[in-house]
Amino acid sequence: MELLGKFNYWVIFILMMIGFYVVIARGNLVTKIIGLNVFQTSVFLLYISMGKVAGGTAPILHVEGAVYSNPLPHVLILTAIVVGVATTALGLALAVRIKDAYGTVEEDEIYAKDKRA
């Protein structure tokens, strides 16, 4: 039990690193944004899993003396999800704009064109 007690963090860090890898290793800008989203979701999971109390229920009042999970991380992540989709929209809009200007969303092609100019 002692060994498995931190299993949640490990899985979350693996997900985080998958997202990180996609961001730094892939050249396609849209793929990068998706990688960033994977990373973001793993951060959400990190917060939510820290708020979990063993034997607790969702923080909605029902019976006297019930154990609730911590509602504060839920609130923070609720805000973060909505902000996340706004930044995703902005990033994708930038990608579309780059496509209009350069004719490609591959990073190294953009770099080559910039060097030629």
Next chain:
Amino acid sequence: MLVATATAALWIRSLFAVTMLFSIYSLLAASLFITLDAVDVAFTEAAVGAGISTVLVLTTLARTGYRQRLRAQSVALPMTVVIVTGAVLIWGTADMPRFGDPLAPVHQHVAPRYIEDSPHEIGMPNMVTSILASYRGFDTLGETAVIFTAGVGVLALLGIRRRAPTRAQSPEDASRPSESESEHG
């Protein structure tokens, strides 16, 4: 459940059906949020992550093309960076409290007050709602400001000075869902 999410995310690396897998990944994350007692977060994630993000990515892909070129450059350097960072993070969990531990520092400071007093003070059975709208109302105000800025940014980038005459309608669709989302959370 956790492992299923991880494998779903692993598949993302191979294909260009990435978007659909990303949507599935979001949905799995949402179901994971339910098992972790965060129901409000779960339905927001399902609506926003699995729904709106997918639509946004698909509209972008319609403009930028579905094909991604693999790079010639070696994977060794990014892989090393990722593995080292991951190892450091996992090493850091040595000091973290055990999963579900009710004595963890997170549960000691402000949360008990919210759990005990918010039903009397706000009169709302759902604590997440009362914290979001009342105790931390300024956060939500700031969030709305961020979304408004993002909406303005998207419009400025795509909507007003439109150069490409073809398929000019799709980017505007991309900005609208994010603005209507502000009432959500």
